[in-house]
Amino acid sequence: MAGPVIAGLAGNVLPLIGTDAIGRLLAWPGLGGAVRLSVVTGVVSTLCAVAISLAIVAALQGGRRFGLLMHALSPLLALPHAAAALGLAFLIAPSGWIVRLLSPWATGWATPPDLLILNDPGGIALTLGLVVKEVPFLLLMLLAALPQADATRRMMLTQSLGYGRVSGWLLAVLPAVWPQLRLPVYAVLGYAMTSVDMGVILGPSLPPPLSVQVAAWMMHPDLSWRGPAAAAALLQLGLVLVVLGIARLAERPLARVGRHWAESGLRRQGLDRIATPLATATALAVVVLVAGGMLGMVLWSVAGLWPFPDALPAPLTLATWTRAAPSLTATATATLAIAILSTGAALALCLGCLEAETRFGLAPGTAAMGLLYLPLIVPQTAFVPGLQVMVLAVGAADTVPAVAAAHLVFVLPYVFLSLAPPWRAWDRRIAVVAAALGASEARTFWHLRLPMLLRPVLTAAAVGMAVSVGQYLPTLLIGGGRITTLTSEAVALASGGNRRIIGAYAVLQMLLPAAGFLLALAVPTLAFRHRRGMRAA
């Protein structure tokens, strides 16, 4: 995975040499504001998302509410960033649902207030959007890391020593979990500092976040703007690396604080009384903001008349869907084709890689895992334009396979991260028994390992589909505007303000990944309905 990233970076940087690109970038008056906005929203949203996820797991894990909460949060993972942002935008906009529910009885407003809540210059809406989208991801990564950290027994131990839940978790479990959480957190940080689609929908416009400006310059009809765009993308990469470096360096002093706390013997049981209700409330807020936004999108897509400040539209109509049906169908088909191509390729590569690992007893090290995460951490704006240059050079621009290939760079890591743990946990003795029965390695793979791992394989495929459906910048740049997906269309429509058609696109954006996950649940359940030993754990 390092290949496309490095090649893309090179393709982006090399044309810069000997041009006035850097000078033009520095001459742009919005540069300082754009940089500040990108760094502040990225860092603040990541800090909040990490703190909220840690608080939720520390305060609630093992409790009754935790299971319910996870059931409510996990579907949010499948939601493309753009769809979540569009939903959130509808909730918090001056004419959005929250204001509608409070008007006119509490606010006295009969028309939408002239407030800049959405696209605020401080980037608060953007930060909020990033937080609600990243909390479910970090929670899932945390949950996956807990068993290896022996969390349950450590929690029993610290509590038997009189520590509160939260303090016991922070002191005894977090240090063991952190090494596995580091790369996901870096991925979140890299994404938050450089996301284009969320920036377009929720971020301010004068100046916009740096990433949005890069994308705008990239798509500018005047090709000479590509120089400053590449220079700005490089600046972004530098900013991300500096922030990641600071995050790495901050670990040591933070660990020292933790050690002092541990040595002080302070039990801090009182922390639970504050953290538990706070964590519950935040988790609920995340669920309500995302789910509420999506419900709003569904309603808009079938809304007839919905004047302010009515809380609900009346009448409901399918007019939007029927009117937009041709373009919706075409876009959804292209989206699906790209998702299937990129996920199919990713699945084949991952299965081949894992099977080779099993057969030849290879074990990937930390460095390999770092490489795998590279496309998730390096800003898309820094290397996707370089990929675009390469695609143009081979004459494959604006084709479905080219877009799918660009998606593969981002789909593959997620498919691998999803598939590798269950694959490696498969009972190796089954392969030994099969070999003793005379079965070849190929037979063991096709007849035993693959069917027994059908559930995780399909789940990984659903994850890959969701990642592909959610891609914005690769679609925009490699597709060149001629290949559009639900996400690129929805983001393009976002500025137009036709909420009915935005709603329809957002609903499809949500339905496509959801259908994938439903299939991943249903197919194994159906296929193994007479096999008790194959039920989901």
Place this chain on the structure above:
Amino acid sequence: MTGLLLDHLRVTKDGTALVNLDLAVAPGEVVTIMGPSGSGKSTALAAILGVLGPEFRLSGRILLDGEDVTPLPTRARRIGLLFQDDILFPHLSVGSNLAFALPSRIRGRSARRQVVETALDQAGLPGYADRDPATLSGGQRARVALMRALLAEPHALLLDEPFSRLDADLRTRIRAFVLDQIRARGLPAILVTHDREDALATGGRILDPLGRAVASPVSAPGSARPSTRQAFDFPSG
């Protein structure tokens, strides 16, 4: 059929010998390799089966019916295996588990089905072909696992504590069933166990992984090798 011959089979790890066996197992004979956990029993098993990890060094040869199988992969050795857990494939029916083992040279759906049905009859499980393995009792699963190993037409059989998960009454019956099948088919077999009763039931030789005969079967269970311990506990001088 000349049986299974371990010709100066020696396995070392970091210079320490874990297995040292020079042994001929005649057709129908069951030799027991016994010792506490960590004594190299599983290493011996892995060596004969051909699944040793790269950290081990193997010397000597394994001959099956006169053929040197040491360089062959597990799937070509024709050495069957019964694990401690039955390891039935959970996604396949009982019949499909057995059909998986059946050589592909037996062709045709009905012919293969016939062999599977006969095997189930022999195991006292007539009509069980379409059952889900997860719905079988421990004893039934153990019998299916044995029939599966036998249907692959092995020329020798390795038994890795195959009775240890069964309760006392069932254990006696399953053990008798397995031993009868081995004798009836004239298979050389090696039983790996830490259980003295299982070892004695085979009526054959009992060795430790380093090839030494284990103390006489007449001594009571639990008093195994007290003399050795004492020799170490009270050094002379």
